[in-house]
Amino acid sequence: MTEYKLALVGFGGVNRALAQLIAERNDSWKNELGFTLKIVGVTDLFLGSVIDRDGLDAALLANLPAVKGAFAQLPGGEAIALNEAVIKDSGADIIAEATFTNPVDGEPATSFCRWALENGKHVVTTNKGPIALHGGELKDLAQRNNVAFEYEGSVMSGTPVIRLARQLLAGSSVVGFEGILNGTSNFVLTRMEGGLGFAEAVSEAQALGYAEADPTADVEGHDVRLKMVILANELLDAKLNVSDVSCSGISSLGLGDIEKARQDGARWKLIGAATRHADGSVSASVEPRLLNHDHPLAAICGATNAVSFATDLLGAVTVSGPGAGRTETAFALLSDIISIHQSVAHN
Ligand SMILES: NC(=O)C1=CN([C@@H]2O[C@H](COP(=O)(O)OP(=O)(O)OC[C@H]3O[C@@H](n4cnc5c(N)ncnc54)[C@H](O)[C@@H]3O)[C@@H](O)[C@H]2O)C=CC1
C-alpha cells in the first residue's frame, strides 16, 4: 500500500479542511484510491509549526484551537513558523501549499514552491499567485526535478475545470471562454439581490471561508484576473501577464443597480472573458456585465461558479460547480494528489 507523506504549508481554512478529510477518510482511501496520506509537518505564520516524521494525528490538527502559537502545545511543536524546515526536512513527499494569495508578486508562496520543487518534492497548491505570476518558471523547475506541480484548486475551487479542459477537451480546439470565476463576488451579488447591503454580504462571504485574506481582491476583480491568466495560459496557449487583462470589479454596484436590473429582467455578474484571435493573440478582460435572464450564466448564484468554453468542434461546453469553500477547495488538493498517484503508478 502506498503511503504519501504530506507537509501542510499554511493552516487556514483549506489545509485545515484537508486535515479533517484525512482524519475522516484516510482508511477508505486505501481501497478507493490505492493510497493513504500521513501528515509529517505543518507550518503556519499564526499557529507556528510542528514536525513528526512518524505522523501527526490529523483529527487533533483539524481541531486545534485557532490561537496564536497553538502548535507549541504539541510535542515537538514551535510557536513560530519554521517554513523552510517543514518543507525541506520533514521527510514529506508532497507539499500542500495553501498560504494567502499575493496578487502582486506571488510571495512568499512562490519561494515555498521553489524550495519544495528544488528539493524533489511534489507540490499541490490552491494559491493563484505562484501560477499566475511565475507559472512557467515553476513548471520548468518541476520538470527538471522530475516532480509534479499541480494547482487544480486555483480556479473554481474543487470543480475540476483545469484538468477537465486540458484532458477532456484536448483536440476540440478551445478558442475562448467566459465565466463567473469568483465565489465571493457572485455570493455578494446574490445576497444583494435579496436586499442585503454590500458590506454585510462581504462579511458573510468572509465568515463562510470564501473570501481572500483581503476581500478587495474578490470584489475589485483582481482574483478573477489571476484566474484568467492561469486559464488562458493553460488552455489558449497564451503568454498573458496580469497587466494584460483589463479589470474592473463590482464595488461600484449598489442595491439600486441590482434592483433596476431585476426590473429589466437582467442580473449583474462579474464576468471574466478571453478570446484567441485569428493571428494567435489572446485578449482577456474582467468586468461586471448585465446579463439577461436567458443567458446561461445568469442563473449561477451564490458561491457557485461556471465557465463556458468556446470550442471549434463542440461549440460551447459549460461547466459549473463550487467556486469557493474550505472543504471544496481541500478536495482540489486531494484531486491533485490523486493525479500525482496516477502518474507515479503509470510510470
Ligand atoms: N477558501 C477558498 O474558498 C479558496 C481559497 N483558495 C486559495 O487557497 C489559499 C488558502 O486559502 P484559505 O485557507 O481560505 O486562506 P486562509 O487565509 O484561511 O489561510 C491562509 C493561511 O496561511 C497562513 N500564512 C500566511 N502567510 C504565511 C507565511 N508566510 N508562512 C506560513 N503561513 C502563512 C495564514 O496564517 C493563514 O492561516 C489562498 O491562496 C486562497 O486564495 C483557492 C480557492 C478557493
Ligand SMILES: N[C@@H](CC=O)C(=O)O
Ligand atoms: N476568494 C476566492 C476563493 C477561490 O479562489 C473566491 O471567492 O472565488
